[in-house]
Amino acid sequence: KRHVILDCDPGQDDAVAILLALASEEEINLLGITTVGGNVPLYWTESNARRICELANRPDMKVFAGASGPLMRKLVTAEWIHGKTGIDGANLPDPTMPLQEAHGVDFIVETCMAAGEGEITLCPIGPMTNIALAMMKEPQIIPKIREIVCMGGAVREMGNVTPAAEFNIYVDPHAAKVVLDAGVPFTMMPLDVTHKALVTPDRLQRFKDLNSPVGDVCGGMLDYFNRFDMTRYGFDGGPLHDPCVIAYLIDPDIFQGRRVFMDIETRSELTLGQTVADWWNIQEREPNAYVCDSLDAEAFFDLLTTRLARLK
Numbered sequence: 001k002r003h004v005i006l007d008c009d010p011g012q013d014d015a016v017a018i019l020l021a022l023a024s025e026e027e028i029n030l031l032g033i034t035t036v037g038g039n040v041p042l043y044w045t046e047s048n049a050r051r052i053c054e055l056a057n058r059p060d061m062k063v064f065a066g067a068s069g070p071l072m073r074k075l076v077t078a079e080w081i082h083g084k085t086g087i088d089g090a091n092l093p094d095p096t097m098p099l100q101e102a103h104g105v106d107f108i109v110e111t112c113m114a115a116g117e118g119e120i121t122l123c124p125i126g127p128m129t130n131i132a133l134a135m136m137k138e139p140q141i142i143p144k145i146r147e148i149v150c151m152g153g154a155v156r157e158m159g160n161v162t163p164a165a166e167f168n169i170y171v172d173p174h175a176a177k178v179v180l181d182a183g184v185p186f187t188m189m190p191l192d193v194t195h196k197a198l199v200t201p202d203r204l205q206r207f208k209d210l211n212s213p214v215g216d217v218c219g220g221m222l223d224y225f226n227r228f229d230m231t232r233y234g235f236d237g238g239p240l241h242d243p244c245v246i247a248y249l250i251d252p253d254i255f256q257g258r259r260v261f262m263d264i265e266t267r268s269e270l271t272l273g274q275t276v277a278d279w280w281n282i283q284e285r286e287p288n289a290y291v292c293d294s295l296d297a298e299a300f301f302d303l304l305t306t307r308l309a310r311l312k
């Protein structure tokens, strides 16, 4: 069983990732949810995380607010994809469960410091600002981390916020570089894989057919989320990026990937935030990342819908 901190910026797809984690207690011990400014400002991401926990009848889950913006740049948000609230389409009321008083970065530091070597799995599914700040504040957390499993980057696929870069890495490329360079086992779900996890109309219907508040909210959110990608990219449905990270924790065999050496562009204006992976091992450097590039989409959506059916 993994001991997990989920670091997120909900975000419709982050919201589904939270639900999948909450529904998967046999594989995932969710220690807390930290939030970061990303898809929408921090006010929305932290309150959305609480909205989603309440939807899943888990008002006891610890939700923390972390960094409101990146290490060195101004925050870039994505209301044009996610709507003003970040989870447009969900129509959830304001949360009543409390926001934890501690800062999200301190929660990460304290949780890791109290853990044994290689015990904690960190799952950033937004910009990696909180994880980088935690590593910078207390480098002794680094050996406590079992693995970082993140959603971000684009390796052989093009970017989705600039031609070269994927949103999460682009928003805080410096944080992503700090985290990658820490030398912790690093597993990445880039656009290469998430663009194959499409919410086609029949898959969308499977969420709606759950006939539960969770099913209705997922249906509403994914209806909204689908609109953008179907028109922009001509896809058959919106890519369900962030739940890939949680599905990997539950059943890694759903995914295929490759161990590669990767670096992150932090200087170029043109290609800022590009995740440059040596896919063909041209430089013969020691791999520092496991990068997924495909998945069994049917198995992924089966897992998602059967797990979410547990949340009444």
Ligand code: BDR
Binding pocket: 011, 012, 013, 014, 039, 078, 081, 125, 126, 151, 160, 166, 167, 168, 241, 242
């Ligand atoms: C990533 O950016 C956000 O829009 C999504 O929540 C996902 O984490 C995809 O590029």
Ligand code: CA
Binding pocket: 008, 009, 010, 011, 013, 014, 039, 125, 126, 242
């Ligand atoms: Ca996200």
